[in-house]
Amino acid sequence: MNPTNPKDRLEARQGDITALAVDAIVNAANSSLLGGGGVDGAIHRAAGPDLLAECRTLGGCPTGEARITKGYRLPARYVIHTVGPVYRGRPEDRRLLADCYTNSLDLAREKGVRSIAFPAISCGVYGYPMEDACKIAVDTCSAYLAVHDLPEKVIFVLFAADALEVYRRRIL
Numbered sequence: 001m002n003p004t005n006p007k008d009r010l011e012a013r014q015g016d017i018t019a020l021a022v023d024a025i026v027n028a029a030n031s032s033l034l035g036g037g038g039v040d041g042a043i044h045r046a047a048g049p050d051l052l053a054e055c056r057t058l059g060g061c062p063t064g065e066a067r068i069t070k071g072y073r074l075p076a077r078y079v080i081h082t083v084g085p086v087y088r089g090r091p092e093d094r095r096l097l098a099d100c101y102t103n104s105l106d107l108a109r110e111k112g113v114r115s116i117a118f119p120a121i122s123c124g125v126y127g128y129p130m131e132d133a134c135k136i137a138v139d140t141c142s143a144y145l146a147v148h149d150l151p152e153k154v155i156f157v158l159f160a161a162d163a164l165e166v167y168r169r170r171i172l
């Protein structure tokens, strides 16, 4: 157990997640794991075609679960693909989104990942309100870090300045 405040191991930054030289980046994928738009498209473009070839061997991924691949041409060693819920305002949306974070962190820890970066899962095409999703992301990761030494560091990477502000306020 790490005695420090888990929030000291959380950080929010603005930018493009594909540029980050961390041990693992998380992809907000769909259940086919065969690519798409948004951050998924950006990750596949930057990683190159070998990423899609490995994803094809995985047989998809249910909502809330996660799968891990290599990072290929990315600076990150691994990509963890997770499938967020399409937001419908149901109670299970919250649980499924929290599961995305916990299951991604479990896979990272199994591989000895020290630094991991998350995008705002479900906050684009899948329509999750940023404030609610941020609360779930920060609180779930914070609770996880309170009981695990790995990953040492979790970075939330936000595309937009207003999203960054929402995260910064929650982490303080």
Ligand code: AR6
Pocket (backbone or CB within 6 Å): 015, 016, 017, 018, 028, 029, 030, 035, 036, 037, 038, 039, 040, 041, 042, 084, 119, 120, 121, 122, 123, 124, 125, 126, 127, 128, 157, 158, 159, 160
């Ligand atoms: N770096 C960081 N954040 C990004 C980047 C980037 N390069 N590109 C977009 N974002 P979305 P979802 C932000 O739609 O809502 C795909 O087609 C974006 O501004 O990528 O989980 C999948 O295949 C937003 O805040 O993911 C699925 O079909 C956040 O990342 C579907 O979209 C997530 O937006 C998943 O939808």
